[in-house]
Amino acid sequence: DIQMTQSPSSLSASVGDRVTITCRASQSISKYLNWYQQSPGKAPKLLIYAASTLQSGVPSRFSGSGSGTDFTLTISSLQPEDFTTYYCQQSYTSPLTFGGGTKVEMK
Amino acid sequence: QVTLRESGPALVKPTQTLILTCTFSGFSLTTTEVCVNWIRQPPGKALEWLALIDWEDDKYYTPSLKTRLSISKDTSKNQVVLRMTNMDPLDSATYYCARSDNIASRHGFDSWGQGTLVTVSS
Numbered sequence: 751d752i753q754m755t756q757s758p759s760s761l762s763a764s765v766g767d768r769v770t771i772t773c774r775a776s777q778s779i780s781k782y783l784n785w786y787q788q789s790p791g792k793a794p795k796l797l798i799y800a801a802s803t804l805q806s807g808v809p810s811r812f813s814g815s816g817s818g819t820d821f822t823l824t825i826s827s828l829q830p831e832d833f834t835t836y837y838c839q840q841s842y843t844s845p846l847t848f849g850g851g852t853k854v855e856m857k
Numbered sequence: 858q859v860t861l862r863e864s865g866p867a868l869v870k871p872t873q874t875l876i877l878t879c880t881f882s883g884f885s886l887t888t889t890e891v892c893v894n895w896i897r898q899p900p901g902k903a904l905e906w907l908a909l910i911d912w913e914d915d916k917y918y919t920p921s922l923k924t925r926l927s928i929s930k931d932t933s934k935n936q937v938v939l940r941m942t943n944m945d946p947l948d949s950a951t952y953y954c955a956r957s958d959n960i961a962s963r964h965g966f967d968s969w970g971q972g973t974l975v976t977v978s979s
Binding site: 751795798803845848849 | 894904905919953955960961963967970971
């Protein structure tokens with residue numbers, strides 16, 4: 751199985767901050783990396799697929815980059831509704847695997 | 858508008874078989890490349906992909922649970938059923954069904970149900 755490692759596991763930030771979350775795959779997954787946002791008690795919501803393509807309806811402050819084994823999710827200006835948990839997921843091969851999550855907390 | 862909804866028991870006993878149903882609308886499981894996936898999340902923990910069924914009725918399972926899982930579909934009812942045998946307290950989790958438009962989820966899991974919490978306890 752491909753292991754997905756997210757860092758940090760949590761971070762503290764303020765409204766308006768630029769935030770970057772990293773996801774590393776245990777082997778190359780080309781560009782096949784997806785990002786999700788999950789609010790407490792809710793289902794995950796797809797933000798970005800194929801490393802950098804913004805899902806329809808997702809605000810442009812979210813962006814993704816990377817290829818191979820190293821990927822990043824960037825929130826350019828943190829908004830109050832962005833304080834929640836983010837997951838990466840590889841879509842390169844089965845079994846599909848997720849990272850452990852990054853919780854973005856208010857400073 | 859795509860919607861998915863999970864249904865099933867909230868409580869099962871250890872060793873019992875869990876049967877969950879995903880009822881969906883807004884898409885068809887006969888459309889080329891469309892898949893329905895099952896994903897679970899233990900309380901406070903990360904997401905774990907379990908299984909998928911595709912438009913051709915091909916089935917894929919996570920290897921660690923393959924012997925315990927079975928996925929099937931009823932296209933006339935727009936339903937996908939997941940069966941998990943020999944339930945254990947460690948299987949307590951919120952179970953989600955989610956749609957993808959290819960078997961590798963190359964465009965992500967683009968629609969999710971609200972999830973159903975399953976507790977395994979005697």
